[in-house]
Amino acid sequence: MTNETIQVQGMSCDHCVKAVEGAVGGLDGVDTVNVHLQEGNVDVSFDNEKVKMDEITEAIEDQGYDVV
Amino acid sequence: MTNETIQVQGMSCDHCVKAVEGAVGGLDGVDTVNVHLQEGNVDVSFDNEKVKMDEITEAIEDQGYDVV
Numbered sequence: 001m002t003n004e005t006i007q008v009q010g011m012s013c014d015h016c017v018k019a020v021e022g023a024v025g026g027l028d029g030v031d032t033v034n035v036h037l038q039e040g041n042v043d044v045s046f047d048n049e050k051v052k053m054d055e056i057t058e059a060i061e062d063q064g065y066d067v068v
Numbered sequence: 069m070t071n072e073t074i075q076v077q078g079m080s081c082d083h084c085v086k087a088v089e090g091a092v093g094g095l096d097g098v099d100t101v102n103v104h105l106q107e108g109n110v111d112v113s114f115d116n117e118k119v120k121m122d123e124i125t126e127a128i129e130d131q132g133y134d135v136v
Binding site: 010012013014015016019064 | 078080081082083084087132
């Protein structure tokens with residue numbers, strides 16, 4: 001399992017947390033996803049054989065946020 | 069039709085706009101509702117015979133925001 005912390009701009013409220021956690025958590029191969037609103041980052045644990053980082057960042061960007 | 073501008077704290081993103089507009093707009097007697105994110109307020113047009121201001125403010129507070 002691979003663990004990454006992704007810096008994300010624009011997440012401002014609990015709705016944003018749910019949007020990002022839902023989008024990333026819905027990807028096949030993602031084990032856990034935790035959004036830290038105050039830190040402005042997202043911890044993701046995933047199987048690198050099943051899902052790549054660019055798919056994860058794309059899922060976040062598709063929700064309207066900027067991956068730094 | 070009665071028009072009121074309600075000051076609301078905590079609305080930070082488009083999800084918040086949708087949450088407030090959905091909750092207030094779903095009340096029977098509310099004609100129009102417009103959230104102004106930057107100004108931090110909500111314009112509501114409603115039939116005072118069908119819905120009261122305290123029901124409107126309660127709908128906003130139920131979404132997790134503070135009416136000032």
